Amino acid sequence: MPGAQKVSENLSAQIIHDEPFFRAVADEIEIFAAAYAGRLPVMLKGPTGCGKTRFVEHMAWRLKRPLVTVAAHEDLAAADLAGRFLLAPEGTVWHDGPLTAAVRMGAICYLDEIVEARQDTTVVIHPLTDARRSLPLDKKGELVEAHPDFQLTISYNPGYQSAVKDLKESTKQRFVAIEFSYPEPSIEAEIVMREAGVEAPIASGLVDVALRSRNLRGQGLAEGASTRMLIHAAKLLRGGAPLSAALRSAILLPITDEPDLREALGAAIAASLPNGLSLQ
Ligand SMILES: Nc1ncnc2c1ncn2[C@@H]1O[C@H](COP(=O)(O)OP(=O)(O)O)[C@@H](O)[C@H]1O
Numbered sequence: 001m002p003g004a005q006k007v008s009e010n011l012s013a014q015i016i017h018d019e020p021f022f023r024a025v026a027d028e029i030e031i032f033a034a035a036y037a038g039r040l041p042v043m044l045k046g047p048t049g050c051g052k053t054r055f056v057e058h059m060a061w062r063l064k065r066p067l068v069t070v071a072a073h074e075d076l077a078a079a080d081l082a083g084r085f086l087l088a089p090e091g092t093v094w095h096d097g098p099l100t101a102a103v104r105m106g107a108i109c110y111l112d113e114i115v116e117a118r119q120d121t122t123v124v125i126h127p128l129t130d131a132r133r134s135l136p137l138d139k140k141g142e143l144v145e146a147h148p149d150f151q152l153t154i155s156y157n158p159g160y161q162s163a164v165k166d167l168k169e170s171t172k173q174r175f176v177a178i179e180f181s182y183p184e185p186s187i188e189a190e191i192v193m194r195e196a197g198v199e200a201p202i203a204s205g206l207v208d209v210a211l212r213s214r215n216l217r218g219q220g221l222a223e224g225a226s227t228r229m230l231i232h233a234a235k236l237l238r239g240g241a242p243l244s245a246a247l248r249s250a251i252l253l254p255i256t257d258e259p260d261l262r263e264a265l266g267a268a269i270a271a272s273l274p275n276g277l278s279l280q
């Protein structure tokens with residue numbers, strides 16, 4: 001990201017100097033600021049590619065806090081967040097994990113797609129998200145009190161979750177939630193224009209394509225085209241790709257491997273295009 005600087009390569013804490021562009025859709029900035037003022041943990045709920053990560057970057061800049069981002073995955077262990085002893089020439093040496101580093105320095109820690117992590121990993125955040133505001137490092141025998149400026153934010157896409165892969169009730173209930181969804185068409189077009197540097201008619205044409213794809217949600221398609229995908233398509237167009245190729249590469253191919261669905265989506269998209277264009 002331009003204007004961001006890593007505080008430490010290992011811990012990937014960023015100080016964001018330049019304002020990351022974020023187009024607010026509702027009162028999300030005010031709610032997050034109020035939550036931060038009370039140091040409440042925040043959960044950003046919403047589909048992929050709708051601006052959650054950009055929002056956290058914007059808020060970290062606005063609140064002048066360093067940002068530590070961790071992308072959760074199914075092998076993410078508690079020690080990957082908290083830290084571990086590693087072998088060094090002088091013996092074993094403790095290395096803080098990114099969460100511990102954020103807790104000590106007073107950063108905003110953003111755990112992206114937290115539900116991907118194993119449940120035993122998720123419970124590590126419990127003592128940090130209630131009145132204790134502390135992180136026990138059992139292996140090291142240390143109880144780290146959170147820096148007064150520390151705050152925890154997680155993202156969560158309710159669309160993907162199965163019963164097996166869901167946050168525990170006791171985890172969910174610790175968070176203030178802010179809901180994200182794709183913005184209304186005129187705002188989404190503004191975002192696409194701004195992010196990809198295309199003209200208004202192109203941006204609104206792409207938003208129209210997205211709306212059609214989102215109508216197919218639930219009919220086999222897990223998600224419609226995200227704002228991110230529209231920006232990709234717009235950038236391909238800007239780079240000189242023909243319209244049908246840009247839509248095919250940025251939206252149709254990434255979104256599904258299912259031939260029937262691809263055909264249905266291709267037809268739905270083609271219906272919004274100038275006569276005779278096909279995506280197949
Ligand atoms: N409200 C918004 N304001 C500015 N840019 C946005 C907004 N929503 C989406 N974007 C754009 O879409 C891209 C994808 O958003 P991102 O924050 O990465 O999505 P998420 O984290 O929800 O998957 C961003 O890089 C940004 O270009």
Ligand SMILES: [Mg+2]
Pocket residue numbers: 049052053054112
């Ligand atoms: Mg994200």
